[in-house]
Amino acid sequence: MSSLRIRTARVLAAAAAVLGLFVAPTVLIDPPAAQHQAQPCYNGITPGNPWETSCNFGPRPPKVRGGMPDQNAVIACRGFPGCLSAYINGP
Template identity: 50%
Template sequence: MRTSRQRIVRPVVLGVAILSIVVAPTAGWGQTAPTPTGIQAEPCVNGVIPWNPYVVNCNLQPRPPRVRGSAPDAGAIIACRDRPGCLAWYINGPP
């Protein structure tokens, strides 16, 4: 009787050990905290990037829909400050 019990217990213990080795790393993959960009609904930056008026700034008001020839928003004005032609390209360029 002891021999038949060993024949059953040994494969079961071995299977549980192998299963725990395989499952343990995969269980930890989904447990990481989301990145800050994954939390935000709309990606934006905390500042203005010179020469890039298209970047959305978190510190300014939300941007209205951009229409060619319309007045620029605050982010575009700040980003194009002291850059000749930058604001004209933003206003008249492709939407």
């Protein structure tokens, strides 16, 4: 009877060791959350869409209705008639 208990204890100890080997790294390693968050901007310019925020240029100045457009709007509206006017005078 004691050999059965010893075998059972060895199997349980081995199972606990294997489980700990797979579970411990996931519990101990803390993933860097800042690297996985999306940026609120994109790389490049979308032609015809001056309202999107581009990472290529610095922070956008506050938009004033009827005011001067920023560099992203000027480049994005190149070749689209009425696009820059809609950006400047629109909501």
